[in-house]
């Protein structure tokens with residue numbers, strides 16, 4: 001299956017669904033030679049980095065989350081499920097330049113794996129309007145913003161940032177001082193940023209933007225991940 005939402009866009013033209021080692025799907029972008037998630041396990045990676053090291057670590061309740069790169073909506077779905085489990089209120093803002101086609105998102109196998117109420121939630125997450133808050137479940141409201149992070153003014157204040165752009169080697173402009181300064185300004189004191197890249201340039205850039213960095217053990221296939229706290 002091939003998604004041509006990226007048609008005509010130079011960086012990312014087409015994405016195809018591929019199965020990762022934990023049985024969950026991800027997308028592969030041939031033009032960038034880049035996957036949306038770890039090929040060692042998409043759900044496993046999202047749970048490890050964004051849920052366990054970010055959402056479960058944050059003491060904020062309600063918690064205001066900013067995600068960079070909505071993509072398949074997997075991080076949003078997992079956060080919604082955990083928000084209901086923990087009975088924690090979440091306001092989730094996610095920025096995406098290239099929304100996927102419904103044909104693609106409806107073919108992803110996350111609901112088959114996560115079971116429970118996940119199909120209904122996933123459909124609502126993808127079916128809801130962009131650019132305004134929509135209540136997805138009792139505890140979880142979502143604002144999908146269609147826009148380019150590189151030219152967007154990030155509005156609001158956030159307790160937790162899921163930084164899930166394509167890798168710094170593939171899209172270095174997404175990991176620049178300018179971007180991290182903007183995110184830093186929108187992150188509250190003691191707010192948390194989690195990401196999968198521990199590259200030296202990323203760490204230095206985050207430090208310059210007022211974050212203190214901790215490296216944590218990574219999911220299978222990755223030695224470390226990064227958690228940063230805003231000073």
Ligand SMILES: C[S@@+](CC[C@H](N)C(=O)[O-])C[C@H]1O[C@@H](n2cnc3c(N)ncnc32)[C@H](O)[C@@H]1O
Pocket residue numbers: 012035036037068069070071072073074075076095096097098099147148149150164165166
């Ligand atoms: C690693 S994938 C995101 C994975 C996503 N969090 C998920 O769970 O599927 C990176 C995402 O960043 C998006 N992206 C690329 N350039 C962007 C830009 N300039 N502004 C906003 N989003 C961008 C891509 O379209 C892609 O969806």
